[in-house]
Amino acid sequence: MTYFLQQALNALQLGSVYALIALGYTMVYGVLTMINFAHGDFFMVGAFLCFICVARLHLGFVPTLLVSMAGVALLAAAVEFSAYRPLRRAPRVSAIITSLGVGIFLEHLTLALSPYPQHIPPAFTNLNWSAGGLAVSSLQVVTVLLSVGLMAALQFVVARTPLGIAMRAVSWDRETAALLGVPVDRVISATFAIGGALGGAAGMLYALSYPVIDPYMGVLVGWKAFISAVVGGIGDIRGAMLGGYILAAVEIAVAVALPSTYRDFVAFSLLIVLLIFRPYGIFGRPRPQKL
Amino acid sequence: MIAELTGSIPAVGASCRNAAQLAAKEINDAGGIEMEGGKKKMIELVIEDTAAKADQAAAAAQKAITRDDVAAIVGPNSSSNALPAAEIAEKAGVVMIAPWSTNPKTTLDAQTNQPKQFVFRACFTDTFQGHVLGKFAAEILKAKKAAILYDVASEVLKSQSELFKQSFEAGGGKVVAAETYTTGDKDFSAQLTKIKQAGPDIVFLPSYYTDVPLQVQQAHRLGLKVPFLGSDAWSTEELIKMCGKDCDGFYLSNHYSPQTTNPVTRRFIASYQAAYGSVPDDVAALTYDSFGLLKAALAAAKTTDRRAIRDALSRTTDYKGVTGDMRFTPGSGDPVKGAVILQIKDDKFVWVTDVRP
Numbered sequence: 001m002t003y004f005l006q007q008a009l010n011a012l013q014l015g016s017v018y019a020l021i022a023l024g025y026t027m028v029y030g031v032l033t034m035i036n037f038a039h040g041d042f043f044m045v046g047a048f049l050c051f052i053c054v055a056r057l058h059l060g061f062v063p064t065l066l067v068s069m070a071g072v073a074l075l076a077a078a079v080e081f082s083a084y085r086p087l088r089r090a091p092r093v094s095a096i097i098t099s100l101g102v103g104i105f106l107e108h109l110t111l112a113l114s115p116y117p118q119h120i121p122p123a124f125t126n127l128n129w130s131a132g133g134l135a136v137s138s139l140q141v142v143t144v145l146l147s148v149g150l151m152a153a154l155q156f157v158v159a160r161t162p163l164g165i166a167m168r169a170v171s172w173d174r175e176t177a178a179l180l181g182v183p184v185d186r187v188i189s190a191t192f193a194i195g196g197a198l199g200g201a202a203g204m205l206y207a208l209s210y211p212v213i214d215p216y217m218g219v220l221v222g223w224k225a226f227i228s229a230v231v232g233g234i235g236d237i238r239g240a241m242l243g244g245y246i247l248a249a250v251e252i253a254v255a256v257a258l259p260s261t262y263r264d265f266v267a268f269s270l271l272i273v274l275l276i277f278r279p280y281g282i283f284g285r286p287r288p289q290k291l
Numbered sequence: 292m293i294a295e296l297t298g299s300i301p302a303v304g305a306s307c308r309n310a311a312q313l314a315a316k317e318i319n320d321a322g323g324i325e326m327e328g329g330k331k332k333m334i335e336l337v338i339e340d341t342a343a344k345a346d347q348a349a350a351a352a353q354k355a356i357t358r359d360d361v362a363a364i365v366g367p368n369s370s371s372n373a374l375p376a377a378e379i380a381e382k383a384g385v386v387m388i389a390p391w392s393t394n395p396k397t398t399l400d401a402q403t404n405q406p407k408q409f410v411f412r413a414c415f416t417d418t419f420q421g422h423v424l425g426k427f428a429a430e431i432l433k434a435k436k437a438a439i440l441y442d443v444a445s446e447v448l449k450s451q452s453e454l455f456k457q458s459f460e461a462g463g464g465k466v467v468a469a470e471t472y473t474t475g476d477k478d479f480s481a482q483l484t485k486i487k488q489a490g491p492d493i494v495f496l497p498s499y500y501t502d503v504p505l506q507v508q509q510a511h512r513l514g515l516k517v518p519f520l521g522s523d524a525w526s527t528e529e530l531i532k533m534c535g536k537d538c539d540g541f542y543l544s545n546h547y548s549p550q551t552t553n554p555v556t557r558r559f560i561a562s563y564q565a566a567y568g569s570v571p572d573d574v575a576a577l578t579y580d581s582f583g584l585l586k587a588a589l590a591a592a593k594t595t596d597r598r599a600i601r602d603a604l605s606r607t608t609d610y611k612g613v614t615g616d617m618r619f620t621p622g623s624g625d626p627v628k629g630a631v632i633l634q635i636k637d638d639k640f641v642w643v644t645d646v647r648p
Contacts, residue, residue, distance in 0.1 A: 003488050006513070010480035116301055117501045119533035128512060135514040210477035212505050212533060214299070220475060255481035260471045261443050 002133040011252040012245070013140045013209065016147035019244025020202035021225035023154060023237065024195035030235035031171045031191045034095050038079065038102035040222015042196050046072045046203020047213045048110060054123045054208075061123045061142075068204040069197040076196025077189050085185070103218070110215035120211040143205045150201055151241055154194065158237060167191055171235075231271050233284025242282060247271070292336060292578075293351045293366035293376060298343030299474075300499055302529045303368050303574050307390065309567050310575035311336060311365060314582035317562070324586060327593040334586075337361055341372045348372035352379040352387070361385065362595040365581045368574055370394030370447040377410040384409055386600050388584060390577035391546075393417045393523065394447045398624035409601050411624035413581045413614070414546055414573075417447060420522055421454025423630050423646045424544050428455075428493055428520055429462025431632075431644070432542070436467045438491035440482055440506060442498060443471035451497040451522055459495075467491050472502075479506050480513065487515040497522040500530040507537045518542065526573045531638050538635050546573040547614040548631045548642040559613040573614070580612035 021043050028036045049071045053064040083102050087095045127138040158164040166187045169177040178184045206221070207213050228247045232239025250270055254263045275281070292311040296304035315334040318324065323331040337359045339351035348367050355361045356379065363386040367373045373392035378401070380387035389397055389412045398410045428434045437459055441452040456466045468489035470482035483506070486494060496506060496519045503525060510519075521543040531538065549560055549570045559579055563571040571579075588604035589595070608618045617626035629647045633640040 003484065006484045007481060010478070010484060013480070014478050111297070116529075117299070119504060121535075126512070128514065130514055133514075135512065137512045139512070206477075210505055211508070212477070212501055214501075217477070251478075252481045255472075256485060259443055260473050260476065260482070263473065 005134050007252055007256060008249075009134075009136065009140060011249040013143050014252065015245035015248030016144050017202050017206045017209070017244075018221075018225050018228050018248055019241040020147050020150060020198050020205070021221065022228040022232065022240035022244045023151065024199040024202075025226050025229040026232070026234055026237060026240040027154075027167075027191055027195040027198075029229070031167055031188060032095075033235075034084070034092060035099070035226070035234075036084075036192075036195075037096065037099040037222070037226075038106065039099075039195065039199055040218035040220075040225065041103040041106040042072050042076055042199040042218070043203040043206070043222060043225075044110065044213075044215065044218030045075055045106060046200035047207035047217060048118075048203075049200065050123075050204040050207045051118050051120050051213060054120055055118070059123075064123055065146075065201060065204055068200040070200075072200030072203065073193040073197040076192040076199070080189055080192040085188075103222075107215045107218070117212050117214040120207050120213065122211075123208055139209060143209060146201065146205065150198060151237070154198065155237055157194070163187070163190060227268065227271055229281075231274060231281055233278075233281030236281070236283040239281050239283035293339045293341060293348065293355060293364060293372075294368060295343040295372060296338075296340040298341070299501060300343050300369060302500070302527045302572075303391070304340070304343075306527070306572050306574040307366060307368055307578045308338060310563070310571065310578035311338070311582065313563060313566055314579050314586075318582070318586055324589045325593065326595070332589075332595070334582075341367050341376075343369065343372065345371055345375045349375040349379055352376035356380070356383045356385050362589075362597065363387070363585055363600055365390065365578060365585065368392060368578075370397055371445060373397045373412075374446070377407060381407045381409050384601075385597050386411065386585075386588075386604060388413055388581040388604075390414065390581045391523070391574050392447075393420055394450060395625075396446070406623045406625075409597075411584070411604060411619070411626075413577045413584060413612070413617070413626065414523075415628055415630055416625055417451045417454060420544050420630060421451045422458045423632075424451075424495065424520060424522065425455040425458030425460075425464075426462055427542070427544070427632055427644075427646075428495065429459050429464045432493060432518070432520075434459075434464055434492040436465055436489070436491045437493050437495055438468040438470070438486040438489055439466060439495045440470045440472065440479070440486065440498070441496075442474055442502070444474045448497045448524070452495065455495050455497070476502075477505060479509050483510045483513050483515060486510075487513055491517060493517055494519045496520065497524060499524045500527050500533070503530055504534040504537065507534055507541075511537055523573055526633070526640070528569065528572060531635060531640075534635075535638075539637070541635050542643065543633055543635070543640075544630050544646075545633050545640070546630065547576050548633060548640070550642045553613075553615075555611055556613040576613045580610075580614050580617075583612055584610055584617075 024039045046068045049068045053059040129136045166182045170187050228243030229240045232243030250267045254266045294304040294307035315336045319333045323333040341348035368391035370392040373389040395416045439452045441448045468486045519541045525543040526545045592599040592603040617628040632643040634643050
């Protein structure tokens with residue numbers, strides 16, 4: 001029993017990070033119907049900002065979190081302004097290709113600064129509790145609580161604030177929203193910034209949990225988070241969270257039952273099967289076609 | 292010289308490059324190598340990067356042979372890179388010495404399983420290393436139950452694990468869990484939880500130094516507190532820097548110990564430290580030995596003819612290297628030489644014991 005609880009806890013920790021990154025994909029898609037493939041690399045930048053704060057500047061947990069979130073939020077808004085905004089009226093595929101380019105640019109910029117994988121010392125004294133053979137660390141608790149807290153905060157912003165209303169309006173019909181006085185460009189910048197901040201937080205939590213980071217760490221994790229978002233129903237906040245936890249649970253279950261080479265294969269096969277039956281994801285709905 | 296200068300194990304590439312430059316400089320400062328007719332030839336070093344990728348390793352070997360027209364190749368280091376490069380070198384008939392590639396297959400022909408003609412190495416093989424570690428765990432550490440965690444996508448780590456299991460169980464122990472992961476994984480919690488469940492006395496972890504800190508720290512977080520045992524893939528200072536206190540007291544097998552009293556080794560360590568300000572790791576020592584072997588072969592052959600270099604190298608019977616004495620048995624590219632067991636203590640690799648073949 002403890003063994004299964006321990007494995008469930010492992011899945012919960014990993015799933016929290018996936019869910020946070022998946023939110024970044026889902027928000028940008030929800031508002032712009034664009035997939036920002038550079039998001040995994042935003043996450044990587046968050047991890048490196050965490051490294052700079054903790055290993056070089058010796059900051060504590062809270063300042064590090066603020067720097068990682070604010071830094072990646074700024075980066076995301078800047079990328080949106082310089083790389084995606086000029087393509088707003090171009091075919092959607094142009095923006096997607098640009099986002100792949102931005103991702104590769106960020107990876108190689110980081111690589112140019114240092115080719116060495118970096119190690120991050122603990123940002124706070126990690127307490128380990130043990131209860132009846134079940135090991136829980138304060139890092140796990142912080143990761144899960146902070147992720148859930150950020151997701152709840154996001155849900156609140158989208159559902160209850162003027163910015164959230166504007167985001168939903170832009171998501172529904174960009175042209176009409178503009179005609180009705182919604183500052184579309186600013187709303188889109190804000191969407192990117194919030195998605196970036198969540199990616200930055202995820203990068204930091206991931207970097208503290210798995211403290212060896214490298215410039216390519218965002219690629220695979222980014223793909224996994226993207227797939228989580230699609231499985232949950234891209235554009236839907238609850239869906240992104242659920243997708244993240246489902247993927248992590250499947251991954252851990254496969255690693256327990258099969259050799260690890262099967263992990264990604266089985267995890268992604270299951271997701272493809274799920275999409276055959278629910279092509280818009282668990283919470284997704286087909287968008288009405290505009291004529 | 293071909294090495295993993297960027298990619299997943301850049302510390303290995305940097306050590307290899309440093310040692311290669313030191314060796315070339317020393318040979319050239321001494322006036323080069325005497326060729327037929329008394330003419331002296333200088334070593335000209337061509338450096339290629341593999342980015343720790345198999346395809347780039349093959350491309351680098353191809354480029355060195357065809358475009359740079361090299362007399363011989365030293366490197367690459369990791370077996371996953373050395374294997375494809377060795378195929379190219381063998382086909383082209385160019386001597387290649389892999390300093391650090393311990394996989395038995397590096398020097399064997401893929402089809403016939405016979406030794407390759409032109410591929411040599413400066414290190415012992417996994418057949419020897421896995422055996423040494425299994426024996427050490429069973430006989431000296433007196434472990435009864437061992438768990439293994441290894442990268443199933445890496446040929447070398449897989450074969451080390453199998454050989455460890457063989458000799459550990461031959462020594463009276465039992466492998467209670469053999470878990471796997473795949474290159475690039477960062478989360479090992481599922482596998483480590485399973486290992487903890489199996490209750491081993493020791494964990495054999497033949498991972499590269501970039502994965503070890505993650506695995507060890509996650510194990511400690513899960514409350515798995517038994518000694519870990521690693522291979523030569525652990526043996527860089529970077530490991531201690533990244534792993535810190537978590538790796539204290541752990542054991543690994545290695546090619547040489549910087550604490551040796553061997554004068555040849557001491558002289559090399561001193562000149563390496565003077566040049567780069569750090570103690571050379573095993574990759575550096577083995578690269579230096581690769582150049583030493585090559586120099587001896589060139590001096591004996593007195594020509595840069597590729598076949599003559601090969602013949603001279605395979606006749607090396609008594610080479611006094613910084614990683615110990617070595618010789619080649621006729622028809623094999625694998626040297627006959629010993630290993631050492633080190634322990635990590637207070638942020639240093641400390642010598643524990645020597646193991647002779």
